[in-house]
Amino acid sequence: MLGRRKAQQEAAQILEAAKAEGDRPISDEEVLRCLQLWGFKENENRGNVMPEGATFVHSDTVGLIKMSTCEKTLLTVGTKRYPEFTMLITTWLRNRMPEEIKQDFGYTSININKNYAGRLHRDGNNAGPSLIKAFGDFRGGELNYWPSDNKKLPLEEFEESQKVTLDIKSNLMLFDGNRGHYVNAFQGERYSLVFFSLRTWNKVPKEDIEEALRCGVPVPTVPQMKAMQQLLGPSGEAGYRTWPRESSSAALNPTTADATSTTPRRKRSCPEDSVNVDPGSHGNNHAEPATAFSTAKHPRREITLAEIAGAKVVVVEDED
Ligand SMILES: [Fe+2]
Secondary structure (H helix, E strand, O other): OHHHHHHHHHHHHHHHHHHHOOOOOOOHHHHHHHHHHOOOOEEOOOOOOOOOOOOOEEEEEEEEEEOOOOOOEEEOHHHHHOHHHHHHHHHHHHHOOOHHHHOOOOOOEEEEEEOOOOOOEOOOOOOOEEEEEEEOOEEEOOEEEOOOOOOOOOHHHOOHHHOEEEOOOOEEEEEEOOOOEEEOOEEEOOEEEEEEOOOOOOOOOHHHHHHHHHOOOOOOOHHHHHHHHHHOOOOHHHHOEEEEHHHHHHHHOOOOOOOOOOOOOOOOOOOOOOOOOOOOOOOOOOOHHHHOOOOOOOOOOOOOHHHHOOOOOOOOOOOO
Protein backbone atom coordinates (compact mmCIF):
# COMPACT_ATOMS: atom_id res chain seq x y z
CA MET A 1 0.00 0.00 0.00
CA LEU A 2 1.52 3.23 -1.21
CA GLY A 3 0.53 5.32 1.81
CA ARG A 4 2.23 2.93 4.13
CA ARG A 5 5.40 2.98 2.11
CA LYS A 6 5.39 6.78 2.18
CA ALA A 7 4.79 6.79 5.93
CA GLN A 8 7.61 4.32 6.32
CA GLN A 9 10.01 6.45 4.25
CA GLU A 10 9.09 9.58 6.14
CA ALA A 11 9.53 7.80 9.47
CA ALA A 12 12.95 6.51 8.43
CA GLN A 13 14.06 10.02 7.47
CA ILE A 14 12.80 11.51 10.71
CA LEU A 15 14.53 8.84 12.78
CA GLU A 16 17.75 9.42 10.90
CA ALA A 17 17.54 13.20 11.36
CA ALA A 18 16.79 12.82 15.07
CA LYS A 19 19.78 10.54 15.48
CA ALA A 20 22.05 12.96 13.60
CA GLU A 21 20.86 15.70 15.92
CA GLY A 22 22.12 13.94 19.01
CA ASP A 23 19.16 11.62 19.53
CA ARG A 24 16.77 14.49 19.93
CA PRO A 25 13.18 13.55 20.79
CA ILE A 26 10.62 12.84 18.10
CA SER A 27 8.02 15.61 18.09
CA ASP A 28 4.24 15.36 18.05
CA GLU A 29 4.30 17.06 14.65
CA GLU A 30 6.58 14.39 13.22
CA VAL A 31 4.30 11.64 14.48
CA LEU A 32 1.32 13.45 12.98
CA ARG A 33 3.07 13.76 9.62
CA CYS A 34 3.58 10.00 9.45
CA LEU A 35 0.05 9.26 10.61
CA GLN A 36 -1.25 11.46 7.81
CA LEU A 37 0.71 9.40 5.30
CA TRP A 38 -0.27 6.02 6.72
CA GLY A 39 -2.77 4.08 4.61
CA PHE A 40 -5.54 2.96 6.94
CA LYS A 41 -7.62 -0.11 6.32
CA GLU A 42 -11.38 0.06 6.53
CA ASN A 43 -11.70 -1.95 9.70
CA GLU A 44 -15.12 -3.60 9.98
CA ASN A 45 -14.24 -5.64 13.04
CA ARG A 46 -14.50 -3.00 15.71
CA GLY A 47 -18.22 -3.01 16.25
CA ASN A 48 -17.78 -2.13 19.91
CA VAL A 49 -16.35 1.31 19.14
CA MET A 50 -18.03 2.16 15.85
CA PRO A 51 -20.10 5.32 15.90
CA GLU A 52 -23.82 4.85 15.27
CA GLY A 53 -24.46 4.06 11.61
CA ALA A 54 -20.82 3.42 10.66
CA THR A 55 -19.87 0.18 8.91
CA PHE A 56 -16.14 0.56 9.38
CA VAL A 57 -13.60 2.73 11.14
CA HIS A 58 -10.05 3.66 10.30
CA SER A 59 -8.37 1.71 13.02
CA ASP A 60 -5.15 -0.29 12.72
CA THR A 61 -2.96 -2.10 15.16
CA VAL A 62 0.81 -2.31 14.93
CA GLY A 63 2.99 -4.41 17.16
CA LEU A 64 1.47 -7.68 18.25
CA ILE A 65 -2.01 -8.98 17.53
CA LYS A 66 -3.94 -11.94 18.80
CA MET A 67 -5.20 -14.25 16.11
CA SER A 68 -8.95 -14.74 16.25
CA THR A 69 -8.72 -18.38 15.27
CA CYS A 70 -6.31 -19.62 17.90
CA GLU A 71 -4.26 -18.73 20.95
CA LYS A 72 -1.38 -17.24 19.00
CA THR A 73 -0.15 -13.70 19.41
CA LEU A 74 2.09 -12.50 16.64
CA LEU A 75 3.75 -9.46 15.15
CA THR A 76 1.57 -7.83 12.50
CA VAL A 77 2.70 -7.82 8.93
CA GLY A 78 2.31 -4.03 9.03
CA THR A 79 5.01 -3.89 11.69
CA LYS A 80 7.26 -6.39 9.94
CA ARG A 81 6.99 -4.61 6.62
CA TYR A 82 7.15 -1.08 7.94
CA PRO A 83 9.37 -1.30 11.01
CA GLU A 84 10.47 2.33 10.99
CA PHE A 85 6.89 3.52 11.14
CA THR A 86 6.39 1.50 14.32
CA MET A 87 9.80 2.59 15.57
CA LEU A 88 8.95 6.26 15.11
CA ILE A 89 5.87 5.89 17.29
CA THR A 90 7.60 3.81 19.94
CA THR A 91 10.54 6.24 19.99
CA TRP A 92 8.17 9.17 20.39
CA LEU A 93 6.63 7.53 23.45
CA ARG A 94 9.98 6.51 24.90
CA ASN A 95 11.17 10.11 24.58
CA ARG A 96 8.25 11.40 26.56
CA MET A 97 7.60 8.52 28.93
CA PRO A 98 6.74 9.96 32.37
CA GLU A 99 9.21 9.16 35.12
CA GLU A 100 6.44 7.78 37.30
CA ILE A 101 5.83 4.84 34.98
CA LYS A 102 9.09 4.69 33.04
CA GLN A 103 10.30 1.53 34.73
CA ASP A 104 7.08 -0.37 34.50
CA PHE A 105 5.01 0.56 31.51
CA GLY A 106 5.39 -2.00 28.76
CA TYR A 107 3.05 -2.76 25.89
CA THR A 108 2.58 -5.24 23.10
CA SER A 109 0.55 -3.19 20.67
CA ILE A 110 -0.39 0.23 19.43
CA ASN A 111 -3.86 0.94 18.21
CA ILE A 112 -3.95 3.76 15.65
CA ASN A 113 -7.23 5.53 15.01
CA LYS A 114 -8.19 8.13 12.48
CA ASN A 115 -11.15 10.47 12.42
CA TYR A 116 -13.77 8.66 14.40
CA ALA A 117 -15.13 9.18 17.86
CA GLY A 118 -15.24 5.75 19.49
CA ARG A 119 -18.51 5.19 21.29
CA LEU A 120 -18.82 3.99 24.88
CA HIS A 121 -17.11 0.62 25.31
CA ARG A 122 -14.66 -1.38 27.36
CA ASP A 123 -11.68 -2.81 25.49
CA GLY A 124 -12.16 -6.51 24.91
CA ASN A 125 -8.60 -7.62 24.37
CA ASN A 126 -6.58 -5.33 26.58
CA ALA A 127 -4.76 -6.28 29.79
CA GLY A 128 -5.73 -2.86 31.19
CA PRO A 129 -2.97 -0.27 31.55
CA SER A 130 -3.01 1.91 28.43
CA LEU A 131 -1.45 5.18 27.37
CA ILE A 132 -3.40 7.37 24.98
CA LYS A 133 -2.59 10.55 23.10
CA ALA A 134 -4.40 12.37 20.31
CA PHE A 135 -2.80 14.26 17.43
CA GLY A 136 -4.00 16.69 14.80
CA ASP A 137 -5.82 19.92 14.28
CA PHE A 138 -9.23 19.40 15.84
CA ARG A 139 -11.69 20.79 18.36
CA GLY A 140 -13.47 18.55 20.87
CA GLY A 141 -12.43 14.90 20.83
CA GLU A 142 -11.79 14.64 24.58
CA LEU A 143 -11.73 11.21 26.19
CA ASN A 144 -14.56 10.45 28.61
CA TYR A 145 -13.58 7.81 31.12
CA TRP A 146 -15.23 6.10 34.08
CA PRO A 147 -12.37 5.62 36.55
CA SER A 148 -14.63 3.92 39.08
CA ASP A 149 -16.12 1.44 36.61
CA ASN A 150 -16.42 -1.95 38.28
CA LYS A 151 -16.13 -3.57 34.83
CA LYS A 152 -19.47 -5.27 35.29
CA LEU A 153 -22.16 -2.63 35.13
CA PRO A 154 -24.01 -2.71 31.79
CA LEU A 155 -22.91 0.21 29.64
CA GLU A 156 -26.51 1.44 29.36
CA GLU A 157 -26.55 2.00 33.09
CA PHE A 158 -23.50 4.24 33.20
CA GLU A 159 -24.00 7.58 34.86
CA GLU A 160 -22.55 10.60 33.14
CA SER A 161 -21.86 12.15 36.53
CA GLN A 162 -19.30 9.43 37.21
CA LYS A 163 -17.13 10.15 34.21
CA VAL A 164 -14.10 12.37 33.84
CA THR A 165 -13.50 14.24 30.60
CA LEU A 166 -9.88 14.67 29.65
CA ASP A 167 -8.00 16.57 27.03
CA ILE A 168 -5.75 14.01 25.40
CA LYS A 169 -4.58 16.41 22.74
CA SER A 170 -2.41 18.23 25.26
CA ASN A 171 -1.96 15.40 27.72
CA LEU A 172 -0.62 11.91 27.64
CA MET A 173 -3.09 9.86 29.65
CA LEU A 174 -2.77 6.57 31.48
CA PHE A 175 -6.03 4.72 31.96
CA ASP A 176 -7.48 1.24 32.25
CA GLY A 177 -8.92 0.18 28.91
CA ASN A 178 -11.15 -2.31 30.68
CA ARG A 179 -13.13 0.54 32.20
CA GLY A 180 -15.72 2.36 30.15
CA HIS A 181 -14.62 5.15 27.85
CA TYR A 182 -15.69 7.07 24.76
CA VAL A 183 -14.54 9.96 22.65
CA ASN A 184 -16.38 13.26 22.35
CA ALA A 185 -17.47 14.45 18.93
CA PHE A 186 -14.92 16.67 17.25
CA GLN A 187 -14.34 18.90 14.26
CA GLY A 188 -11.17 18.67 12.26
CA GLU A 189 -8.57 15.99 11.72
CA ARG A 190 -7.95 13.73 14.68
CA TYR A 191 -5.68 10.74 15.17
CA SER A 192 -5.11 8.81 18.36
CA LEU A 193 -2.52 6.33 19.50
CA VAL A 194 -3.30 3.80 22.22
CA PHE A 195 -0.36 1.88 23.68
CA PHE A 196 -1.63 -1.24 25.41
CA SER A 197 -0.97 -4.93 26.06
CA LEU A 198 -3.04 -7.74 24.66
CA ARG A 199 -4.49 -10.10 27.20
CA THR A 200 -2.21 -12.72 25.65
CA TRP A 201 0.85 -10.57 26.33
CA ASN A 202 2.51 -13.45 28.18
CA LYS A 203 1.89 -15.94 25.42
CA VAL A 204 4.00 -14.40 22.71
CA PRO A 205 6.58 -16.57 20.94
CA LYS A 206 10.10 -15.56 21.88
CA GLU A 207 10.99 -14.74 18.28
CA ASP A 208 8.12 -12.34 18.04
CA ILE A 209 9.02 -10.70 21.34
CA GLU A 210 12.51 -10.11 20.02
CA GLU A 211 11.25 -8.80 16.73
CA ALA A 212 8.83 -6.51 18.53
CA LEU A 213 11.69 -5.22 20.66
CA ARG A 214 13.68 -4.42 17.56
CA CYS A 215 10.84 -2.08 16.59
CA GLY A 216 10.96 -0.60 20.08
CA VAL A 217 7.81 -2.38 21.33
CA PRO A 218 8.67 -3.16 24.96
CA VAL A 219 6.61 -6.24 25.72
CA PRO A 220 6.11 -6.17 29.50
CA THR A 221 7.48 -8.59 32.03
CA VAL A 222 5.28 -10.15 34.72
CA PRO A 223 6.49 -7.76 37.46
CA GLN A 224 6.07 -4.77 35.17
CA MET A 225 2.51 -5.68 34.30
CA LYS A 226 1.71 -6.32 37.92
CA ALA A 227 3.15 -2.97 38.94
CA MET A 228 1.13 -1.15 36.31
CA GLN A 229 -2.08 -2.92 37.16
CA GLN A 230 -1.55 -2.06 40.81
CA LEU A 231 -0.67 1.54 40.05
CA LEU A 232 -4.12 2.16 38.67
CA GLY A 233 -6.37 2.25 41.70
CA PRO A 234 -9.88 0.80 41.47
CA SER A 235 -11.73 4.09 41.56
CA GLY A 236 -11.69 7.84 41.42
CA GLU A 237 -8.56 9.84 40.78
CA ALA A 238 -6.37 6.83 41.44
CA GLY A 239 -7.83 5.23 38.34
CA TYR A 240 -5.88 7.32 35.85
CA ARG A 241 -3.01 9.77 35.35
CA THR A 242 -2.39 12.60 32.94
CA TRP A 243 0.83 14.29 31.99
CA PRO A 244 0.88 17.55 30.08
CA ARG A 245 3.19 17.98 27.12
CA GLU A 246 5.75 20.02 29.04
CA SER A 247 6.46 17.21 31.43
CA SER A 248 7.88 15.12 28.63
CA SER A 249 11.12 17.04 28.82
CA ALA A 250 11.88 15.36 32.11
CA ALA A 251 12.03 12.05 30.36
CA LEU A 252 14.62 13.35 27.98
CA ASN A 253 17.22 14.06 30.55
CA PRO A 254 17.77 11.56 33.32
CA THR A 255 19.24 14.23 35.54
CA THR A 256 16.08 16.35 35.57
CA ALA A 257 13.35 15.93 38.14
CA ASP A 258 10.49 13.51 37.72
CA ALA A 259 7.80 14.37 35.28
CA THR A 260 4.89 15.58 37.35
CA SER A 261 1.51 14.15 36.67
CA THR A 262 -1.48 16.40 37.05
CA THR A 263 -3.05 13.86 39.35
CA PRO A 264 -1.29 13.49 42.68
CA ARG A 265 1.12 10.66 43.23
CA ARG A 266 -0.96 8.38 45.26
CA LYS A 267 -1.10 5.27 47.21
CA ARG A 268 0.04 4.71 44.55
CA SER A 269 -6.94 -3.44 18.54
CA CYS A 270 -6.15 -5.64 18.35
CA PRO A 271 -8.48 -6.45 15.42
CA GLU A 272 -10.22 -8.93 17.66
CA ASP A 273 -11.56 -6.64 20.29
CA SER A 274 -13.93 -9.26 21.54
CA VAL A 275 -11.40 -12.01 22.09
CA ASN A 276 -10.59 -12.66 25.69
CA VAL A 277 -7.37 -14.14 26.90
CA ASP A 278 -4.85 -13.52 29.88
CA PRO A 279 -1.22 -12.07 31.19
CA GLY A 280 4.60 -12.95 30.81
CA SER A 281 8.02 -12.20 30.80
CA HIS A 282 10.87 -11.82 28.53
CA GLY A 283 14.51 -11.74 28.12
CA ASN A 284 17.04 -9.29 29.22
CA ASN A 285 19.31 -9.60 26.29
CA HIS A 286 17.31 -7.82 23.66
CA ALA A 287 18.38 -5.57 20.88
CA GLU A 288 19.13 -1.92 21.54
CA PRO A 289 15.70 -0.33 21.44
CA ALA A 290 14.66 -2.36 24.43
CA THR A 291 17.55 -1.42 26.61
CA ALA A 292 16.26 2.10 26.91
CA PHE A 293 13.20 0.76 28.61
CA SER A 294 13.67 -1.76 31.24
CA THR A 295 16.06 -1.29 34.04
CA ALA A 296 16.68 -1.64 37.69
CA LYS A 297 13.30 -1.85 39.30
CA HIS A 298 11.86 -4.71 37.34
CA PRO A 299 14.58 -6.08 35.11
CA ARG A 300 13.35 -8.08 32.18
CA ARG A 301 14.17 -11.73 32.42
CA GLU A 302 14.61 -14.42 29.86
CA ILE A 303 11.40 -16.06 28.83
CA THR A 304 11.35 -19.70 29.78
CA LEU A 305 10.71 -22.56 27.45
CA ALA A 306 7.70 -23.49 29.54
CA GLU A 307 6.26 -20.08 28.98
CA ILE A 308 6.53 -20.31 25.26
CA ALA A 309 5.52 -23.93 25.08
CA GLY A 310 2.89 -24.43 22.47
CA ALA A 311 3.53 -21.10 20.85
CA LYS A 312 4.74 -21.18 17.29
CA VAL A 313 5.63 -18.46 14.88
CA VAL A 314 3.09 -18.20 12.14
CA VAL A 315 3.17 -15.58 9.46
CA VAL A 316 -0.11 -13.75 9.44
CA GLU A 317 -0.92 -11.74 6.37
CA ASP A 318 -3.09 -8.83 7.30
CA GLU A 319 -4.53 -6.83 4.48
CA ASP A 320 -2.00 -4.12 4.14
FE1 LIG B 1 -10.96 1.60 23.81
